[in-house]
Amino acid sequence: MPIPTNHAKTIRVTAKENAFNQLQQWIIDGTLQAGEKLNDTELAIALGVSRTPIRESLQLLEVQGFVKMFPGKATQVTEVDRNSITELLPPLAALQALSAELAIPHLTDEAIALLDSTNERFAEAVYTKDYFSALKIDEEFHRIVVDIANNSYILSMVESLQAHVRRLFFHNSIVLTEQSIEEHRQIIQLLQERDALTVAAIMRNNWLRAIDEFHSLPSN
Amino acid sequence: MPIPTNHAKTIRVTAKENAFNQLQQWIIDGTLQAGEKLNDTELAIALGVSRTPIRESLQLLEVQGFVKMFPGKATQVTEVDRNSITELLPPLAALQALSAELAIPHLTDEAIALLDSTNERFAEAVYTKDYFSALKIDEEFHRIVVDIANNSYILSMVESLQAHVRRLFFHNSIVLTEQSIEEHRQIIQLLQERDALTVAAIMRNNWLRAIDEFHSLPSN
DNA sequence: CATATATCAATTGTAAGCATTTTACTGTAT
DNA sequence: ATACAGTAAAATGCTTACAATTGATATATG
Numbered sequence: 001m002p003i004p005t006n007h008a009k010t011i012r013v014t015a016k017e018n019a020f021n022q023l024q025q026w027i028i029d030g031t032l033q034a035g036e037k038l039n040d041t042e043l044a045i046a047l048g049v050s051r052t053p054i055r056e057s058l059q060l061l062e063v064q065g066f067v068k069m070f071p072g073k074a075t076q077v078t079e080v081d082r083n084s085i086t087e088l089l090p091p092l093a094a095l096q097a098l099s100a101e102l103a104i105p106h107l108t109d110e111a112i113a114l115l116d117s118t119n120e121r122f123a124e125a126v127y128t129k130d131y132f133s134a135l136k137i138d139e140e141f142h143r144i145v146v147d148i149a150n151n152s153y154i155l156s157m158v159e160s161l162q163a164h165v166r167r168l169f170f171h172n173s174i175v176l177t178e179q180s181i182e183e184h185r186q187i188i189q190l191l192q193e194r195d196a197l198t199v200a201a202i203m204r205n206n207w208l209r210a211i212d213e214f215h216s217l218p219s220n
Numbered sequence: 221m222p223i224p225t226n227h228a229k230t231i232r233v234t235a236k237e238n239a240f241n242q243l244q245q246w247i248i249d250g251t252l253q254a255g256e257k258l259n260d261t262e263l264a265i266a267l268g269v270s271r272t273p274i275r276e277s278l279q280l281l282e283v284q285g286f287v288k289m290f291p292g293k294a295t296q297v298t299e300v301d302r303n304s305i306t307e308l309l310p311p312l313a314a315l316q317a318l319s320a321e322l323a324i325p326h327l328t329d330e331a332i333a334l335l336d337s338t339n340e341r342f343a344e345a346v347y348t349k350d351y352f353s354a355l356k357i358d359e360e361f362h363r364i365v366v367d368i369a370n371n372s373y374i375l376s377m378v379e380s381l382q383a384h385v386r387r388l389f390f391h392n393s394i395v396l397t398e399q400s401i402e403e404h405r406q407i408i409q410l411l412q413e414r415d416a417l418t419v420a421a422i423m424r425n426n427w428l429r430a431i432d433e434f435h436s437l438p439s440n
Numbered sequence: 441c442a443t444a445t446a447t448c449a450a451t452t453g454t455a456a457g458c459a460t461t462t463t464a465c466t467g468t469a470t
Numbered sequence: 471a472t473a474c475a476g477t478a479a480a481a482t483g484c485t486t487a488c489a490a491t492t493g494a495t496a497t498a499t500g
Contacts, residue, residue, distance in 0.1 A: 052483085
């Protein structure tokens with residue numbers, strides 16, 4: 001019998017990881033609402049594990065800013081007010097702009113091709129008004145740039161901030177527009193031209209524009 | 221008997237917090253060396269607590285990038301190579317530059333005065349070659365700017381990155397020069413003039429300069 | 441009746457114990 | 471002598487149990 005060479009590495013999935021992912025998802029999609037008080041025991045029962053992995057997950061979620069712990073008292077899901085977007089996007093824009101700059105020396109043809117095809121998929125999703133897919137593909141696009149930049153500090157910070165962006169999207173605070181498609185094209189073009197200054201500026205704008213667009217909505 | 225009005229709030233200090241702070245300190249100052257394997261039980265005994273708060277602390281330290289956990293196998297202190305400084309400072313510079321921009325609308329006379337006096341203390345420490353004090357005061361200075369900017373996302377990221385800077389200092393990868401004193405003065409001046417663009421540039425430079433200075437050292 | 445105090449329930453933080461996986465060692469066979 | 475297998479020891483992840491705070495309710499007191 002031929003031994004399968006591509007056997008999946010038996011990745012150990014810990015209860016803590018499962019709990020963390022599930023809780024984060026619940027907070028992002030609103031299952032656990034902003035301001036809601038969280039009870040260790042309840043969550044443990046709901047997820048079929050003991051309190052320990054739950055507590056560990058909550059501590060990680062606190063670092064990420066999804067919950068706030070009051071030692072000895074309680075743990076609350078953080079609020080999502082309209083200021084969140086104003087606080088969140090500037091640092092994300094700055095880090096993404098920096099990523100674009102840092103990516104330039106590491107660019108490859110494959111990377112450019114991947115950015116191109118990803119942006120095409122993004123365009124398709126926007127045109128068909130599949131905004132949730134568009135959001136995820138937009139994340140992919142920017143994540144590629146960060147990956148090319150190859151900076152672990154930036155990567156972990158951006159991942160965390162992106163999770164908050166996803167949460168804001170579920171709260172209807174984030175809007176995706178067709179303008180992003182063209183900006184992405186410019187970003188790819190400028191990366192190829194190795195124009196660090198301009199690509200950083202466009203990248204920053206690509207993110208900050210969402211703030212203005214949000215504030216120009218009727219209800220805001 | 222007069223009741224002391226300034227009695228310290230009975231802040232509850234948990235075993236986890238103590239463990240976290242101590243372990244972080246040990247990693248930063250080199251007591252726990254890069255690459256060293258960490259044993260839950262040993263650390264628990266050393267700190268006089270059970271494994272639970274130790275494990276929780278290690279998980280937080282992993283998020284901060286001070287240790288790397290291999291689930292089921294082991295936990296290691298992360299390495300500190302000379303590339304660390306090249307990876308660490310650009311995002312920190314970007315976030316500090318952004319902080320300076322964002323601080324401008326919230327500036328007060330008290331804040332400016334505090335920045336001034338802090339920079340005086342910094343200068344004093346540099347002149348007397350008390351470089352460790354200088355590092356801490358330099359941190360204070362930049363922390364004030366971040367506080368004024370009043371952005372919780374930036375604050376938590378900068379705090380974490382600053383801890384890494386401290387670690388690099390202990391590894392002789394960070395050098396403080398007199399030039400910082402003058403740059404700080406410029407930063408204060410530009411903040412008062414509300415010159416967002418220039419202050420961001422100077423702030424960025426203030427941090428990135430350390431990369432060049434490090435690479436121009438004889439041994440690097 | 442309002443305020444203060446005491447007691448109780450609930451919840452959090454910590455410790456101890458168990459089970460599974462990993463690692464190290466030892467013995468055996470080639 | 472080296473490589474491999476099997477077993478023993480140790481370390482991790484999780485569960486369970488305990489201790490210490492907090493908040494609330496009820497009772498006492500001015």
